[in-house]
Amino acid sequence: xxxxxxxxxxxxxxxxxxxxxxxxxxxxxxxxxxxxxxxxxxxxxxxxxxxxxxxxxxxxxxxxxxxxxxxxxxxxxxxxxxxxxxxxxxxxxxxxxxxxxxxxxxxxxxxxxxxxxxxxxxxxxxxxxxxxxxxxxxxxxx
Amino acid sequence: xxxxxxxxxxxxxxxxxxxxxxxxxxxxxxxxxxxxxxxxxxxxxxxxxxxxxxxxxxxxxxxxxxxxxxxxxxxxxxxxxxxxxxxxxxxxxxxxxxxxxxxxxxxxxxxxxxxxxxxxxxxxxxxxxxxxxxxxxxxxxxxxxxxxxxxxxxxxxxxxxxxxxxxxxxxxxxxxxxxxxxxxxxxxxxxxxxxxxxxxxxxxxxxxxxxxxxxxxxxxxxxxxxxxxxxxxxxxxxxxxxxxxxxxxxxxxxxxxxxxxxxxxxxxxxxxxxxxxxxxxxxxxxxxxxxxxxxxxxxxxxxxxxxxxxxxxxxxxxxxxxxxxxxxxxxxxxxxxxxxxxxxxxxxxxxxxxxxxxxxxxxxxxxxxxxxxxxxxxxxxxxxxxxxxxxxxxxxxxxxxxxxxxxxxxxxxxxxxxxxxxxxxxxxxxxxxxxxxxxxxxxxxxxxxxxxxxxxxxxxxxxxxxxxxxxxxxxxxxxxxxxxxxxxxxxxxxxxxxxxxxxxxxxxxxxxxxxxxxxxxxxxxxxxxxxxxxxxxxxxxxxxxxxxxxxxxxxxxxxxxxxxxxxxxxxxxxxxxxxxxxxxxxxxxxxxxxxxxxxxxxxxxxxxxxxxxxxxxxxxxxxxxxxxxxxxxxxxxxxxxxxxxxxxxxxxxxxxxxxxxxxxxxxxxxxxx
Numbered sequence: 118x119x120x121x122x123x124x125x126x127x128x129x130x131x132x133x134x135x136x137x138x139x140x141x142x143x144x145x146x147x148x149x150x151x152x153x154x155x156x157x158x159x160x161x162x163x164x165x166x167x168x169x170x171x172x173x174x175x176x177x178x179x180x181x182x183x184x185x186x187x188x189x190x191x192x193x194x195x196x197x198x199x200x201x202x203x204x205x206x207x208x209x210x211x212x213x214x215x216x217x218x219x220x221x222x223x224x225x226x227x228x229x230x231x232x233x234x235x236x237x238x239x240x241x242x243x244x245x246x247x248x249x250x251x252x253x254x255x256x257x258x259x
Numbered sequence: 260x261x262x263x264x265x266x267x268x269x270x271x272x273x274x275x276x277x278x279x280x281x282x283x284x285x286x287x288x289x290x291x292x293x294x295x296x297x298x299x300x301x302x303x304x305x306x307x308x309x310x311x312x313x314x315x316x317x318x319x320x321x322x323x324x325x326x327x328x329x330x331x332x333x334x335x336x337x338x339x340x341x342x343x344x345x346x347x348x349x350x351x352x353x354x355x356x357x358x359x360x361x362x363x364x365x366x367x368x369x370x371x372x373x374x375x376x377x378x379x380x381x382x383x384x385x386x387x388x389x390x391x392x393x394x395x396x397x398x399x400x401x402x403x404x405x406x407x408x409x410x411x412x413x414x415x416x417x418x419x420x421x422x423x424x425x426x427x428x429x430x431x432x433x434x435x436x437x438x439x440x441x442x443x444x445x446x447x448x449x450x451x452x453x454x455x456x457x458x459x460x461x462x463x464x465x466x467x468x469x470x471x472x473x474x475x476x477x478x479x480x481x482x483x484x485x486x487x488x489x490x491x492x493x494x495x496x497x498x499x500x501x502x503x504x505x506x507x508x509x510x511x512x513x514x515x516x517x518x519x520x521x522x523x524x525x526x527x528x529x530x531x532x533x534x535x536x537x538x539x540x541x542x543x544x545x546x547x548x549x550x551x552x553x554x555x556x557x558x559x560x561x562x563x564x565x566x567x568x569x570x571x572x573x574x575x576x577x578x579x580x581x582x583x584x585x586x587x588x589x590x591x592x593x594x595x596x597x598x599x600x601x602x603x604x605x606x607x608x609x610x611x612x613x614x615x616x617x618x619x620x621x622x623x624x625x626x627x628x629x630x631x632x633x634x635x636x637x638x639x640x641x642x643x644x645x646x647x648x649x650x651x652x653x654x655x656x657x658x659x660x661x662x663x664x665x666x667x668x669x670x671x672x673x674x675x676x677x678x679x680x681x682x683x684x685x686x687x688x689x690x691x692x693x694x695x696x697x698x699x700x701x702x703x704x705x706x707x708x709x710x711x712x713x714x715x716x717x718x719x720x721x722x723x724x725x726x727x728x729x730x731x732x733x734x735x736x737x738x739x740x741x742x743x744x745x746x747x748x749x750x751x752x753x754x755x756x757x758x759x760x761x762x763x764x765x766x767x768x769x770x771x772x773x774x775x776x777x778x779x780x781x782x783x784x785x786x787x788x789x790x791x792x793x794x795x796x797x798x799x800x801x802x803x804x805x806x807x808x809x810x811x812x813x814x815x816x817x818x819x820x821x822x823x824x825x826x827x828x829x830x831x832x833x834x835x836x837x838x839x840x841x842x843x844x845x846x847x848x849x850x851x852x853x854x855x856x857x858x859x860x861x862x863x864x865x866x867x868x869x870x871x872x873x874x875x876x877x878x879x880x881x882x883x884x885x886x887x888x889x890x891x892x893x894x895x896x897x898x899x900x901x902x903x904x905x906x907x908x909x910x911x912x913x914x915x916x917x918x919x920x921x922x923x924x925x926x927x928x929x930x931x932x
Contacts, residue, residue: 151371
């Protein structure tokens with residue numbers, strides 16, 4: 118665990134209905150505990166994730182964004198996760214150029230049977246963002 | 260024209276569920292309700308013990324009517340469980356069912372933050388705020404109905420696939436049954452006897468095989484594989500590869516104008532074929548020719564040419580004579596099927612137990628797997644049912660059975676799960692050797708005996724009484740005496756608390772099972788998820804064990820997880836029943852999550868057209884310019900187009916850009932800063 122410096126990050130998770138959302142539900146049924154610093158917006162497929170959503174989140178003051186979908190080859194809509202992964206790759210470069218460290222955006226792949234993995238992913242993201250500190254956009258806005 | 264307007268003055272009602280202590284134990288529900296009342300557009304908020312109960316649903320209906328609500332939010336469990344319930348309640352209250360949004364404060368909150376009440380309550384408030392923001396922008400949507408093709412496809416013709424196909428066919432549904440092997444019957448046809456009744460496996464299976472072969476509603480396609488899948492529930496287009504069999508059926512011969520020709524299973528070809536290969540049905544312990552049938556009871560009784568080993572000498576064709584059944588130039592054929600629903604019954608393979616090198620399989624002649632033992636003890640097997648040990652053909656007297664051979668194994672080499680039927684068939688094997696070989700003693704090395712089925716425990720007692728020796732301990736090592744080829748089995752007898760070294764004539768490994776080699780490819784074609792071990796994932800482990808995450812695709816048998824024959828048959832009947840429902844209804848309702856084009860914003864660039872994985876989008880000429888058009892029947896609602904459109908011209912129903920942006924805003928700027 119990262120050192121608790123009292124910083125409570127605001128992390129947005131945009132996750133797909135078929136794999137990661139189901140995986141997150143499974144973590145719940147199994148009572149696998151993980152840090153509470155994430156809020157979820159459900160989409161049917163990570164292919165739906167417009168880079169605009171992520172930019173909006175950072176502009177709004179998000180400290181981190183997690184996009185999570187199905188494993189490659191498992192997409193309920195054939196290839197939405199590939200498209201999302203490609204988009205996130207490019208978006209990371211844009212974020213860097215704007216002074217937002219690309220580690221604040223994560224894309225992961227969690228299947229409907231990977232409840233424990235979901236918990237680990239969230240823990241990992243929370244630790245990363247806690248270590249990174251508040252979003253530089255928040256500092257600018259002060 | 261797509262309607263992008265939303266309610267001008269939304270009036271949202273919020274219902275927060277206690278779910279007993281499931282939610283209320285970790286979240287201050289009253290606090291969440293009071294908070295909800297302060298949110299923009301919320302005109303009603305209340306909590307209830309169980310919102311999903313009849314009085315709970317009534318509260319939603321009443322509030323809609325009394326407070327003139329335009330949308331509802333329920334903060335409770337996962338929408339994957341109760342979204343349909345609350346949509347119905349919303350509809351009963353007089354609203355369009357899609358005016359409902361759910362906040363998941365159980366699976367993704369109270370259950371995963373059980374000891375952080377303050378944090379969990381704050382998270383629940385955020386979730387409600389996010390849901391209210393979306394509910395404020397929800398629109399009336401019409402569900403989409405599609406016609407269902409009145410035919411079903413069953414993939415795999417083991418006992419599961421056969422049972423599913425028979426049930427579907429007997430319910431009056433045209434059923435295509437696809438099997439990769441040249442014959443139906445699957446693993447069960449390889450078994451000698453079945454536990455605990457000791458029925459002869461073939462004797463109870465062959466009537467079903469014959470019935471499958473004769474049923475008028477079943478179109479059987481053996482030696483065939485699924486090549487491509489397109490479409491969705493009600494309208495699957497499936498391309499089948501009929502592998503070149505090299506032999507014509509009587510029907511195929513007749514179609515070619517060969518009167519009275521085609522294979523009648525006489526076997527004259529096999530008699531003259533000079534190529535000898537191991538027969539996989541006999542676990543390689545009996546030879547077959549390059550033109551072969553697996554065993555005498557195959558269905559259909561049609562020979563198959565193994566083109567990998569055929570030398571095309573033509574002797575078989577000469578022997579076949581006037582029947583002209585053999586075509587050594589035959590090529591694979593493709594058949595396109597249209598079906599409404601699909602049952603996957605893909606079966607299993609045996610774990611390659613030689614990976615556990617300490618047990619000596621494939622190193623020592625007298626270490627065999629259980630499936631090899633089945634063939635060795637079977638009257639129709641390579642030895643005519645006389646159990647012999649492979650090294651010298653002698654009759655073994657002291658036979659060891661190693662249970663959990665690769666099952667319940669956390670070393671990373673074997674499988675972590677219980678394979679579920681090995682205990683019982685090993686008890687059956689013990690009984691068989693006691694019965695067949697005078698003076699034979701079975702030694703069963705076990706961790707636990709799992710005899711959980713009907714009459715199973717009683718069978719276990721019977722085998723104990725018959726004189727089988729049970730040693731509770733996992734076998735650490737097996738070594739061979741090079742002179743006698745006898746085996747030394749080393750284990751710790753955990754009941755006596757001491758190591759044992761038992762000298763045996765033969766050892767049978769109850770090898771773990773794993774998904775069949777085709778499972779991965781086939782499940783991906785149908786878009787079905789799998790569990791961590793590769794078994795197909797059921798829609799719900801308790802309440803939807805035959806469904807999958809893909810509507811219209813169902814699972815049966817061991818491909819969903821290890822199970823014995825009764826459970827396999829039961830699940831197959833369940834899957835067939837589930838698969839018959841949409842076909843009998845003739846129509847299915849699909850969620851109206853499809854894309855729409857806002858034509859005034861569309862620049863006609865066509866980027867979306869190429870992105871769509873379903874070819875649902877096209878450019879059409881309208882008022883002298885090009886605009887995108889959606890074929891709603893093809894759109895599945897992934898939203899990939901909506902994420903790309905540079906002009907924001909795609910309206911992704913129920914997941915519109917304004918709705919998602921509102922959710923993000925609600926989370927990040929709508930709450931306490």
